[in-house]
Amino acid sequence: MATPPLPGEIDFTNLPDLAVLGQTLFKRVPIGAIVVRLSDSQIILRNPAFRHIANDDITTVSSLLDTCCVDPTQREQIHQQITQAKSRADKEETSEMPELVLDLKGTDGRVRIVQHYALLFHKMDIAIGIFRDISDIKRKYRALQKEAFTDELTGVGNRRGLMERWNEEMEDDPNQVIGFLMIDLDQFKPINDTYGHAIGDHVLQSLARRLRKGVRKSDYVARLGGDEFGILLPNIQSRTMLDTIRNKLLVSLKRPVITNTLKLNLSGSIGGGLYPEDGQDLPAIMVHADHSMYSTKKSIPARKRSKKHRVTARLPVA
Incomplete structure (x- = not known):
């Protein structure tokens, strides 16, 4: 008899096929997501929400940062994060990059304030990058801050x-x-x-x-x-x-x-x-x-x- 899951645990027996579930989430989630090949930094997969942040002409992480990131300090910070995360490949199966707020300029000329997070799977040679557009939240906060x-x-x-x-x-x-x-x-x-x-x-x-x-x-x-x-x-x-x-x-x-x-x-x-x-x-x-x-x-x-x-x-x- 199967042991019931503890509070807070996921009961995988009641979930649909995880591959199908993952594909559905990747397509439908309103947060930009990409899959990157670690060996050459190529963007091998992107979801529809990411196309609001950068178009299909952006094919590598380097081109994304050099073309879209308008703040040189932010570019330097994320390049350092990538280098540090990759350096842990021999010690860890997975490593993560901490949250970082980036100002990314899209092809429409609009600068979006994006919260970035990434998880690296070294043995699989891939990384998943998450880009959450928080422009409205940040602008409202800045307006309130300016008033205060x-x-x-x-x-x-x-x-x-x-x-x-x-x-x-x-x-x-x-x-x-x-x-x-x-x-x-x-x-x-x-x-x-x-x-x-x-x-x-x-x-x-x-x-x-x-x-x-x-x-x-x-x-x-x-x-x-x-x-x-x-x-x-x-x-x-x-x-x-x-x-x-x-x-x-x-x-x-x-x-x-x-x-x-x-x-x-x-x-x-x-x-x-x-x-x-x-x-x-x-x-x-x-x-x-x-x-x-x-x-x-x-x-x-x-x-x-x-x-x-x-x-x-x-x-x-x-």
């Missing part, structure tokens, strides 16, 4: 986004030099008190755009709260470069903001810090930059500050 990390008023980053970007930079290259600038608008409160928050909001939006245009695309501008902004500058060359950017932004902040019938003259105070020289993490760098900023404020004579911070001149009504 973006300041609603100005469109630049917020504190959470700043910390997330810092963490990404640390993961990519913890040995790089990173600059940080802390920016505070001088005497911004009188604008809100005199002309209302709508005008104040317009000023903040205008100055956020200036800050973003005044730095590199790789730099990250964030509104930290109120009239305070921060800028993260990865892979900065030196403190001299940080000071050059700081001075450039100070000039930019002095340009008047035009809104309705008002010409608003402002200025800003900017302090800077460098990782790792001024601190070993982002909070420490921010504290250093904040102290530097307030030292700059105190160094400006009161009479000069008062003159510089006159905030408005009324324009003629058109």
Whole structure:
């Protein structure tokens, strides 16, 4: 008498012919799948779902990666995985390649975000590759992430986004030099008190755009709260470069903001810090930059500050 299967085990006696079942699954499953000959990397079998990822002109794994994978780092990662998996042929009957997310460009020009996994059967000289299109999931996640990390008023980053970007930079290259600038608008409160928050909001939006245009695309501008902004500058060359950017932004902040019938003259105070020289993490760098900023404020004579911070001149009504 046959022993009944344990919970979680498959009862093979009740399954249809496994060859037929395997063929049916291979054809019908809505996930791209290929069978590859290990000796020459030829794609010897592909299912219909894979044709949404790459067409039949792609005949080898190498051509798939070189033609379709748009990210050089991802190409290098998967080539390394293949080499490592093949090196285990003398020790294991089967080996696997861990999950890896790839950006693959199809013949239709669309870039699909694909989750890849592979299992190698060394004695059979074949590998099975699985390609799951997760584009919609990833794009929805990125949209939610962008919303969570973006300041609603100005469109630049917020504190959470700043910390997330810092963490990404640390993961990519913890040995790089990173600059940080802390920016505070001088005497911004009188604008809100005199002309209302709508005008104040317009000023903040205008100055956020200036800050973003005044730095590199790789730099990250964030509104930290109120009239305070921060800028993260990865892979900065030196403190001299940080000071050059700081001075450039100070000039930019002095340009008047035009809104309705008002010409608003402002200025800003900017302090800077460098990782790792001024601190070993982002909070420490921010504290250093904040102290530097307030030292700059105190160094400006009161009479000069008062003159510089006159905030408005009324324009003629058109």
